[in-house]
Amino acid sequence: MKLFGVRLPAMSSLLIWGLLWELIGRAEFSFFVPPLSQVFSTLFEIFGTKAFQSALYETAYAFISGVFFAIVIGIPTGIFMGKNRLLDELLLPWVNIFLSAPLTALVPVLMVLFGFGMKSIIITTTLFAIWIIILNARAGVLQINRSLVEMATSFGASPWDAFTKVYVWAALPEILGGVRIGVIRAVKGVIIGQLLISIAGFGALFELYSANFLMSHFWAVLIVLFGLAFTISEFLAYLERRVSYYAAKR
Amino acid sequence: MLNRSLLLKFLSAFIVFGAWEIAGHIPVSYAFPTFIESMKALAEMTFDGRLYAAYVETLKPLAIGIAISAVVGITVGLWTGLNNWFDWLFSPIFIVMQAAPLAALIPLLVMVYGIGLTSKVFVVCIMAMPVIVLNTAGAVRNTPSSLIEMGKSFQASRLEVVTKIIIPAASPVIFSGLRLGISAGFIGAILSELKITPTGVGDIITFSRSIADYASMYAAIFSIIVLAVLFLNLLEKIENYLFEGNVRGYASD
Amino acid sequence: MDMLQTNVQTEITTAAQADIAVSVSNVSKNYGDVEALRDLSLEFPRGQLTSLLGPSGCGKTTLLKIIAGLLDPTSGDVLVDGKAVTGPGPDRAFVFQDFALLPWASVMRNVAFGLELRGVAKSEREAIAEKYIANVGLSGFEKSYPHELSGGMRQRVGLARALSVDADVLLMDEPFSAVDEQTRRKFQEDLLSLVANENKTFIFVTHSIEEAVYVSDQIAILLPRPSRVSDIIRPTGLREKDMLTIRRDPEYLDIVDEIWASLRSYVE
Known part of the structure; x- marks a missing residue:
């Protein structure tokens, strides 16, 4: 967008929305919307508090473990599915089902099976992230140009060489694309898990703040959460762009 | 010979449900009923009408929420795709919403709107809206430029370019945005029943769990997942049927 | 000759x-x-x-x-x-490199599209389009859709569309x-x-x-x-x-x- 010939940065309109928020808050339009400035000053206060730090730590722990399992299980599964037709036909229907299924409904099962704790939250996170990672890794392997593989074999590449030097790289843009979407889903999964299990992390913090009607605290945590989620997603998009320059050209 | 892919689908279902059955017999956990027990509970719920009543309750916020999201989302999406100022002003909000864990807003919505239908509709809306808006706007922006030039070269007015070229060209992607929105809406509807107040299917799940009737709990969860998946698959079939030739027919294929 | x-x-x-x-x-x-x-x-x-x-x-x-x-x-x-x-x-009428056909419209509507945008009545514009469809050798394909045609036939549709406005x-x-x-x-x-x-x-x-x-x-x-x-x-x-x-x-x-x-x- 251009204004008087000057290019406005892409996300700059958020400043306007922030300003609007501040004005609505100042006008005391609603108890639930404190001025943005007050939210920010609260934000700096709660950064130091024990409750916030442990919520952040627990969330990060559950998130990172969940994503770790999703990647470590998901990518190899997807690659095997892409290379083995029988395995593909057996697993693909399930991957597609869980990709579109409302996974929230499974959280109560996880709670009764794995308890009201970290374990259930981690599994929820993994469940949210893994299916798209599998599907994209599979798609990445399937789209590999046959002539690329034939080229490697014709120059005498061993199967292992062909795998590490051709397959993985040729499928990388899709795999990374899957990881990016998977991670965004994992952020949602970890929060949904915490809300439903609600004795850990931000779930517990939200309970605490809403029980005491601490609106600025509530918004402060939301801003941190949304900001982190957005940063993660943009960072991964940046990484993906760095690899995908060749994706369009093959 | 029976179709190979269908045969493998049956085999695959048999393996998974068989594993479920065996795991239930071991049992892996006191809270893990067998597949057959769960299906019995499902049949029971279906025949005594409980399931039907529950779904009427569950699908109400979903339907209202999706209807609102579709109308608002497609309108905003069209504007964002067509107008640079709108794009600059609104896109960042929906981009952030798309990446953000919006479920975190639920406690706030409950504080503001209470525990009734309004809150649940709101949850469905915030989950479904971003993808509808972003898909619509993206589709509008990605209209093949030669089609627009073609319209202009025949002196189409701006309105004609929008109604006769841009909207038809964008409709497959808008439709799939709607499908993804409904998928997210299901998540929101169930989340709100589990988190805000147990009603409908969420009530069956929560209640069965509290009285340790795990077969019923699994049955309810099984049914909502099957329902959602079948419905979304149906939408995808409709989409493929409606827009069969729509994505092809350019010089490149 | x-x-x-x-x-x-x-x-x-x-x-x-x-x-x-x-x-x-x-x-x-x-x-x-x-x-x-x-x-x-x-x-x-x-x-x-x-x-x-x-x-x-x-x-x-x-x-x-x-x-x-x-x-x-x-x-x-x-x-x-x-x-x-x-x-x-x-x-002036334009013939596009990538044909610029409407994928959701039949050959008939595509050829008549230039006339449609000029506000020519449906029966009239279809009669004109019919003539040019025949001229470029596509008679019988009026109800087909672009994705059902070969590349050459698609460009004939593009050509018929440009001819039909008589620029x-x-x-x-x-x-x-x-x-x-x-x-x-x-x-x-x-x-x-x-x-x-x-x-x-x-x-x-x-x-x-x-x-x-x-x-x-x-x-x-x-x-x-x-x-x-x-x-x-x-x-x-x-x-x-x-x-x-x-x-x-x-x-x-x-x-x-x-x-x-x-x-x-x-x-x-």
């Missing part, structure tokens, strides 16, 4: 001396700091086919879109029948570059009859030297960075020949060689 063609051709050639359908004078086009066209002037005689030929990046499509009114020149004027071009008009000037942007070689040869022959039979002015962008020499009354050779007209060649003798023997004609071969000699140093 030969007799007749010769007559038609002489008529056109004599008339063309005075009658200029489209004239481009001192046109420049800048994209930011990049000069796409600089001070380009060119005249297009009525009833003839003029090719814009040059290596990629020489701005031939830019020039065509400026004549079409789809792009505004930074400076300079384009006159069609003495009237300045300010935007797309009913006197004086036909602007063709590498129209045959996306179809296979045999189909392209058939198209080139059909184009020659079209130029002979319809009293229209054709402006034809191509990057194929052979194609340009085969179909053109006049060839404008454009050189890149910034684009300018380096030469205008008129293969005058060729139009009187039988279209099947042109490719063996010494004049044809000489012109092809001559153009290649002048262009080769500009090809990366």
Whole structure:
């Protein structure tokens, strides 16, 4: 967008929305919307508090473990599915089902099976992230140009060489694309898990703040959460762009 | 010979449900009923009408929420795709919403709107809206430029370019945005029943769990997942049927 | 047949001396700091086919879109029948490189689309479209959709759409570059009859030297960075020949060689 010939940065309109928020808050339009400035000053206060730090730590722990399992299980599964037709036909229907299924409904099962704790939250996170990672890794392997593989074999590449030097790289843009979407889903999964299990992390913090009607605290945590989620997603998009320059050209 | 892919689908279902059955017999956990027990509970719920009543309750916020999201989302999406100022002003909000864990807003919505239908509709809306808006706007922006030039070269007015070229060209992607929105809406509807107040299917799940009737709990969860998946698959079939030739027919294929 | 063609051709050639359908004078086009066209002037005689030929990046499509009114020149004027071009008009019709067919519309609606946008009533525009569908040899495909047609047939739809609005000037942007070689040869022959039979002015962008020499009354050779007209060649003798023997004609071969000699140093 251009204004008087000057290019406005892409996300700059958020400043306007922030300003609007501040004005609505100042006008005391609603108890639930404190001025943005007050939210920010609260934000700096709660950064130091024990409750916030442990919520952040627990969330990060559950998130990172969940994503770790999703990647470590998901990518190899997807690659095997892409290379083995029988395995593909057996697993693909399930991957597609869980990709579109409302996974929230499974959280109560996880709670009764794995308890009201970290374990259930981690599994929820993994469940949210893994299916798209599998599907994209599979798609990445399937789209590999046959002539690329034939080229490697014709120059005498061993199967292992062909795998590490051709397959993985040729499928990388899709795999990374899957990881990016998977991670965004994992952020949602970890929060949904915490809300439903609600004795850990931000779930517990939200309970605490809403029980005491601490609106600025509530918004402060939301801003941190949304900001982190957005940063993660943009960072991964940046990484993906760095690899995908060749994706369009093959 | 029976179709190979269908045969493998049956085999695959048999393996998974068989594993479920065996795991239930071991049992892996006191809270893990067998597949057959769960299906019995499902049949029971279906025949005594409980399931039907529950779904009427569950699908109400979903339907209202999706209807609102579709109308608002497609309108905003069209504007964002067509107008640079709108794009600059609104896109960042929906981009952030798309990446953000919006479920975190639920406690706030409950504080503001209470525990009734309004809150649940709101949850469905915030989950479904971003993808509808972003898909619509993206589709509008990605209209093949030669089609627009073609319209202009025949002196189409701006309105004609929008109604006769841009909207038809964008409709497959808008439709799939709607499908993804409904998928997210299901998540929101169930989340709100589990988190805000147990009603409908969420009530069956929560209640069965509290009285340790795990077969019923699994049955309810099984049914909502099957329902959602079948419905979304149906939408995808409709989409493929409606827009069969729509994505092809350019010089490149 | 030969007799007749010769007559038609002489008529056109004599008339063309005075009658200029489209004239481009001192046109420049800048994209930011990049000069796409600089001070380009060119005249297009009525009833003839003029090719814009040059290596990629020489701005031939830019020039065509400026004549079409789809792009505004930074400076300079384009006159069609003495009237300045300010935007797309009913006197010009465009044939697109990628066909630009509506994938959701039948052949009939696609061909009639130009008339639909001009507000012609449905029955009337379908009667006109029907005629041009038959003209380009697509009778029986009225209800088909673009994805059901081959590349060559799709471009015939694009051509029928441009013809159906009965514009004086036909602007063709590498129209045959996306179809296979045999189909392209058939198209080139059909184009020659079209130029002979319809009293229209054709402006034809191509990057194929052979194609340009085969179909053109006049060839404008454009050189890149910034684009300018380096030469205008008129293969005058060729139009009187039988279209099947042109490719063996010494004049044809000489012109092809001559153009290649002048262009080769500009090809990366």
